[in-house]
Amino acid sequence: MEAGKEVITGIDLAALEKNPTEWTYWKDKQVSTCHIYKDEEIINSTINCQPRIVAVDAPLTMPKTGTTRKADREMLRNGYPVFPPLMCGMKTLTKRAVSLAHILRTSRLSVIEVHPSSTRKALGMPTKDWQKIQTILKQIGLKGDVEKRTLTLHEIDAVTAALTAYLCLQERTRSVGDGKEGYIVVPERENWRQLKNERT
Numbered sequence: 001m002e003a004g005k006e007v008i009t010g011i012d013l014a015a016l017e018k019n020p021t022e023w024t025y026w027k028d029k030q031v032s033t034c035h036i037y038k039d040e041e042i043i044n045s046t047i048n049c050q051p052r053i054v055a056v057d058a059p060l061t062m063p064k065t066g067t068t069r070k071a072d073r074e075m076l077r078n079g080y081p082v083f084p085p086l087m088c089g090m091k092t093l094t095k096r097a098v099s100l101a102h103i104l105r106t107s108r109l110s111v112i113e114v115h116p117s118s119t120r121k122a123l124g125m126p127t128k129d130w131q132k133i134q135t136i137l138k139q140i141g142l143k144g145d146v147e148k149r150t151l152t153l154h155e156i157d158a159v160t161a162a163l164t165a166y167l168c169l170q171e172r173t174r175s176v177g178d179g180k181e182g183y184i185v186v187p188e189r190e191n192w193r194q195l196k197n198e199r200t
Contacts, residue, residue, distance in 0.1 A: 010162030058097035059085035061182030071177025080118035116160035
């Protein structure tokens with residue numbers, strides 16, 4: 001498949017089905033986002049588009065002991081603040097994410113755990129200035145919904161998740177953690193301006 005033509009999905013997962021999960025479809029610079037609620041909808045939407053890789057903004061594994069994983073501790077040491085899977089308020093999200101990832105992987109999809117704020121930090125982007133982040137996403141060549149309307153912070157996280165997956169396919173990321181407790185995929189440190197004019 002031609003570079004940049006792969007389908008990627010980015011998911012900013014909500015802890016509960018009653019709240020919207022932001023789902024992003026990415027192909028050849030074109031990005032579209034939508035709200036999805038039910039697990040079945042997330043699974044079907046993702047499987048139906050047959051993405052090369054699925055990037056999920058949520059913990060996809062549980063710690064073997066204690067409340068944190070090796071990946072969480074390594075991220076913190078590297079200046080990437082993440083919320084541990086069993087932290088109060090994260091347990092429900094983690095359980096849902098683990099279940100969804102298992103189903104998607106059973107369907108032979110590649111699923112990675114990402115952390116959008118850390119992705120933006122690694123690329124020298126603002127981490128929480130949503131207007132500037134969306135401007136940068138357009139400057140690196142993304143089209144579609146990022147051009148048509150103001151995205152919510154959760155939509156921007158879903159798009160950033162997909163961006164992480166794109167960089168992963170280009171071997172411009174590293175996996176933090178281990179095989180026992182899982183990995184978080186984060187970009188190698190580079191300036192987002194290097195992504196300009198690239199095929200995305």
